[in-house]
Amino acid sequence: MATIDAMVGATARAVAYLAGSLFVGVAGLAWTLVSVLGVTLVSLTHLGGPTFLAAAWVTRRFAGFERRRARWVVGSPIDPPYVPISGATIGQRVSAVAAQPATWRDVAWLAGLFPLGLAGGVTALVVVVVDVGAITAPLWAWAVPNPHAPFPADPLMTTVAGRFGMSGLGLTLFPLVAWVLPTVGRLYGRAARALLGPGAHRQLVEEATRLAETRRRVVDAQASELRRIERDLHDGAQARIVAAGMTLALAARKLRSGPAGAAADVELARHQLDEALTELRRLVRGIHPPILTDRGLHAAIAALAGDSPLPVTVLGSEADRYPAAVESAAYFVAAEGLANASKHAGSTQCSVSLYRVGDTAHVLVTDDGHGGADPAGSGIDGLRRRVEALDGTLELTSPPGGPTVLHAELPCAL
Numbered sequence: 001m002a003t004i005d006a007m008v009g010a011t012a013r014a015v016a017y018l019a020g021s022l023f024v025g026v027a028g029l030a031w032t033l034v035s036v037l038g039v040t041l042v043s044l045t046h047l048g049g050p051t052f053l054a055a056a057w058v059t060r061r062f063a064g065f066e067r068r069r070a071r072w073v074v075g076s077p078i079d080p081p082y083v084p085i086s087g088a089t090i091g092q093r094v095s096a097v098a099a100q101p102a103t104w105r106d107v108a109w110l111a112g113l114f115p116l117g118l119a120g121g122v123t124a125l126v127v128v129v130v131d132v133g134a135i136t137a138p139l140w141a142w143a144v145p146n147p148h149a150p151f152p153a154d155p156l157m158t159t160v161a162g163r164f165g166m167s168g169l170g171l172t173l174f175p176l177v178a179w180v181l182p183t184v185g186r187l188y189g190r191a192a193r194a195l196l197g198p199g200a201h202r203q204l205v206e207e208a209t210r211l212a213e214t215r216r217r218v219v220d221a222q223a224s225e226l227r228r229i230e231r232d233l234h235d236g237a238q239a240r241i242v243a244a245g246m247t248l249a250l251a252a253r254k255l256r257s258g259p260a261g262a263a264a265d266v267e268l269a270r271h272q273l274d275e276a277l278t279e280l281r282r283l284v285r286g287i288h289p290p291i292l293t294d295r296g297l298h299a300a301i302a303a304l305a306g307d308s309p310l311p312v313t314v315l316g317s318e319a320d321r322y323p324a325a326v327e328s329a330a331y332f333v334a335a336e337g338l339a340n341a342s343k344h345a346g347s348t349q350c351s352v353s354l355y356r357v358g359d360t361a362h363v364l365v366t367d368d369g370h371g372g373a374d375p376a377g378s379g380i381d382g383l384r385r386r387v388e389a390l391d392g393t394l395e396l397t398s399p400p401g402g403p404t405v406l407h408a409e410l411p412c413a414l
Contacts, residue, residue, distance in 0.1 A: 007178045013185070014181040014184065014186075017070070017072045017073050018121050018185055022117045022121025022125075024066070025116065029111060032107060035059065036107075049090040049091060050090060052097070053093060053094060053097065059107060066110075066113075070192040073186050074186060074190065074193060078193050078196060078197045079197060081196065083100060102199065109192065127180070131170050134167065135170035136170075137164075297331060297354060298316055301354065304331075305352065308350070309342050310348065311350070312349070315352065315355075317354075330408065334363060337350075340379065341369055345367050356412065361409070362407070365407075366405050368403050370402055373396060390410055392410040395407045
């Protein structure tokens with residue numbers, strides 16, 4: 001029963017779309033002729049620009065209506081193909097609208113809809129009327145007497161058996177009708193999607209916009225990283241080195257008056273220099289861990305796992321190597337995931353999976369904590385910027401109650 005309902009529904013939508021195209025095609029052709037002639041005639045005057053913009057506005061509304069109609073047969077919405085219009089003057093706005101291929105594809109669709117609608121609409125109406133008429137023949141054929149009807153119309157129309165035979169033939173042909181009309185409707189809908197949907201121009205504009213946004217985020221991330229390094233140097237290693245220098249100066253002053261008491265100051269200065277060296281090493285590891293270059297990503301994450309207070313399982317091939325930028329981004333994704341799991345998630349164990357699918361490297365950090373991590377947090381946002389700089393994606397899934405999954409995909413084609 002559900003199959004029959006779906007078949008009838010698809011056929012009804014196809015008939016409505018094709019029959020509607022017959023009437024919309026007339027309106028589309030009329031508007032195309034009027035707008036083209038009007039804009040052409042007025043283009044030599046000062047009203048040419050405003051007239052063109054007004055005609056384009058109406059044409060886009062018309063094309064939007066056609067995109068909504070096409071959804072009846074294609075089953076999914078067709079996105080508008082237009083890019084934002086910029087320009088301080090009418091001339092600049094006219095140039096921006098005219099430069100978009102979607103403007104002229106709209107005109108082409110409206111002009112071509114008349115012959116398409118005529119062919120498809122007439123065909124749909126004739127096929128439906130004939131089939132429905134045959135199925136319902138026992139209800140009406142008796143009221144159309146025609147003693148001079150040729151064979152086989154005479155026995156079909158004038159006898160009970162003939163009328164029920166016509167009904168049976170109509171029912172037999174209905175599955176064919178229910179296949180042909182939706183198929184034709186889908187072909188028309190795909191043609192509408194090809195002309196009225198987003199094309200290469202909008203895709204290039206969106207890609208350029210995305211790259212500009214990614215570049216801005218990368219610049220912001222680099223500036224933030226530089227500020228962090230400067231802050232760590234100023235508050236950490238530099239302060240300790242200055243303190244060690246002051247301690248050594250104090251020891252030197254004591255040595256001039258005698259060795260007593262200077263040994264303790266020298267020992268303190270040595271400890272301060274050791275702490276400064278440790279701080280510098282920590283800072284260097286935060287920029288780019290040397291183990292990544294020496295032994296690769298798997299070994300670097302294994303070292304992270306060894307320093308983690310939680311039991312961490314590292315999965316993946318130790319022999320796999322990736323581009324340096326990919327290894328660095330993947331390392332910091334794993335480091336952030338493990339740090340969050342140990343500090344905030346209340347986890348008892350974690351796992352880090354490294355694997356490659358085609359030309360894409362995957363990093364999957366999973367913990368069994370209580371979940372509820374914020375995908376827009378500062379740490380995750382910084383990781384996202386680092387990953388997006390390589391044209392990758394970062395996704396955090398952390399429902400209340402857990403588990404938390406941090407998944408990064410990084411293109412690694414060499």
